[in-house]
Amino acid sequence: MPGPSPVRPKVEACPLCGGRELRWIVTVGPHPVVRCQACGLQFTNPQPADAELAAIYGPDYILPLRGPEGEALISRSKRATADRYLDLLAATGAPASGRLLEVGCGQGDFLRQASQRGFDVTGVEYSPFACQRARHTLGGKGRVIQGEIDAVASEAGTYDICALCDVIEHVRDPAAFLRSAFALLRPGGVVFVVTPSIDSWSARLLGRRWMEFKEEHLFYYRPATIERQLTLAGFTDCSLHRGVKLLSLEYVAAHFEKYPIPGLTGGLRLLRALSPAALRQKLFPLVASGLVAVARKPATN
Numbered sequence: 001m002p003g004p005s006p007v008r009p010k011v012e013a014c015p016l017c018g019g020r021e022l023r024w025i026v027t028v029g030p031h032p033v034v035r036c037q038a039c040g041l042q043f044t045n046p047q048p049a050d051a052e053l054a055a056i057y058g059p060d061y062i063l064p065l066r067g068p069e070g071e072a073l074i075s076r077s078k079r080a081t082a083d084r085y086l087d088l089l090a091a092t093g094a095p096a097s098g099r100l101l102e103v104g105c106g107q108g109d110f111l112r113q114a115s116q117r118g119f120d121v122t123g124v125e126y127s128p129f130a131c132q133r134a135r136h137t138l139g140g141k142g143r144v145i146q147g148e149i150d151a152v153a154s155e156a157g158t159y160d161i162c163a164l165c166d167v168i169e170h171v172r173d174p175a176a177f178l179r180s181a182f183a184l185l186r187p188g189g190v191v192f193v194v195t196p197s198i199d200s201w202s203a204r205l206l207g208r209r210w211m212e213f214k215e216e217h218l219f220y221y222r223p224a225t226i227e228r229q230l231t232l233a234g235f236t237d238c239s240l241h242r243g244v245k246l247l248s249l250e251y252v253a254a255h256f257e258k259y260p261i262p263g264l265t266g267g268l269r270l271l272r273a274l275s276p277a278a279l280r281q282k283l284f285p286l287v288a289s290g291l292v293a294v295a296r297k298p299a300t301n
């Protein structure tokens with residue numbers, strides 16, 4: 001069997017509006033990022049090859065802290081963040097029970113919190129390693145399916161909520177991805193999207209050194225472009241929110257060791273060294289770089 005393709009797919013026109021005036025913004029590793037001058041969507045162009053992405057998504061992906069203690073710290077942070085997300089969903093009038101699907105469920109912390117609130121949860125996850133961990137996290141509740149969003153295509157129209165946390169910026173075709181999510185929801189069902197925002201304070205402050213400029217991020221949204229992308233897929237009633245995450249100094253410092261930013265990484269290392277353990281591990285709500293969009297599949301009359 002041939003390995004993953006070494007070809008970097010070139011995007012000729014903006015996938016959101018069809019615009020052809022694409023201006024270079026920054027180069028991330030070997031990959032140029034461009035901005036569509038018509039709609040403001042930013043994306044990697046050409047996109048990284050399958051082979052390049054496969055090399056990035058190894059078993060250690062998204063684990064800046066190793067060992068049982070580090071993993072426990074990450075889980076605590078992810079569960080606290082998941083609770084915020086679930087509170088936000090509830091506040092927007094989303095169904096408070098029923099079937100919840102998360103695509104890109106990682107190690108299952110969001111699903112676990114949703115399950116504890118009474119949702120019947122299903123996770124889809126590309127990484128077999130993360131799937132295993134997610135099943136363990138869920139302790140026998142719900143389902144975790146290895147694959148991509150199409151793995152649950154046969155369950156079209158059955159989900160009350162579809163959560164896409166930090167995943168849309170990773171897919172090659174966000175329009176097709178959101179159409180799949182739309183099809184999976186029942187009429188009146190809700191999609192919940194978390195993604196980095198180029199309008200966030202960290203993006204403005206750090207410019208070309210923004211920590212979300214990563215080789216595996218293919219699309220960079222802002223509120224206006226994510227709303228347009230959701231509308232294009234058929235969603236309505238889009239509401240936009242700041243993406244609050246619960247993070248500890250330990251986690252943030254480790255993140256910037258993995259994705260170094262001159263000045264910031266060293267400063268955090270120093271701050272971490274000067275802080276007592278309890279403070280290093282305390283969770284703080286931080287609006288760092290993300291946005292949250294909540295939208296609805298129209299109810300049938």
Ligand SMILES: [Zn+2]
Nearest residue numbers: 014017036039
């Ligand atoms: Zn465009």
